[in-house]
Amino acid sequence: MAVTESTMLDLGTPAPDFDLPDPSGKRVRLADFAEADGLVVAFICNHCPFVKHIREGLAAFANDCALRNVAMVAINSNDVISHPGDSPERMQEEIARFGYSFPYVYDETQQTAKVYEAACTPEFYLFDRERKLVYRGRFDAATPGNDEAVTGEELRRAVEAMLAGNEPDPDQKPGIGCNIKWKPGNEPDYFG
16 A cells, blocks of 8 residues: 655635536535535545544534534545545445435546645545635544544634634645546656
């Protein structure tokens, strides 16, 4: 398992648009969240051990956010030819099994991952009411290889600061996890 860090998109970046299907085929767009006071965009998948480690905490976090009018959407950009366990059918199973209350959508072309400069799963982006980036990076310090509790503490702190109108804390840690499984020849150029 190769461990990859997130690219840390510049704070203040406007939320890139997206229009992606959930496993049932329903389209989910950035504009669907216009009434929310904040938006968390998470890049996840089904098979990654780093995602598996936090998925119950992620479901609880999303439920807590919904009570505060902060929306969440999760995006799976993995190549399902090389990783069939990340297929939309398996995504539907994941939604049901872990009680995801947020849309979990499939980025088949991987273009959405590219415009977000996503690199790994899990990776998180928090946008404020104006859809400017105020946080990017990890959920918390928990990984499959350490004894840290899964709390979502770092992302939760960012949500609290955003809702309070505070400036983003510049000391943000990159997400770490499995690299996005790019289709052959579709690797992005932002890795250097």
